[in-house]
Amino acid sequence: MHVGPVIAVTDLDRAREFYEGKLGLAGEPTPGGWLVRGDDDTVIYLLAGFSDAGTASWPVASFRVTDARTSARTLRSRGVTFLGRAELPFQLDADGISSDTPGLLVAWMRDPDGSVLTIFSRTAQH
Secondary structure (H helix, E strand, O other): OOOOOEEEEOOHHHHHHHHHHHOOOEEEEEOOEEEEEOOOOOEEEEEEOOOOOOOOOOOOEEEEOOOHHHHHHHHHHOOOOEOOHHHOOOOOOOOOOEOOOOOEEEEEEEOOOOOEEEEEEEOOOO
């Protein structure tokens, strides 16, 4: 069984620019929205036309990456802004990465509607 989040978006074109253009995910149309795929069997359904999109206060999707620090740098170079110390109850290093959870490095960002997303990688401890 594979699990994939459904993320409500207000503007599908703007969401596609973020998820495809900035995050680098491949996409395709589907009734009522757009599907974006990770590099495995992960599928995220961007569900269009919801005025309450982005109202979740905690991550709606998390992306496991090989190295959170390198991925965060790459995403910043594409215009992604990560959440900072004032917005999170975690300790962050100078790169905006938290190691508060043993064995993980985590960084938080928001999509254009304000939905919280994370990237994370496992450390050598895990």
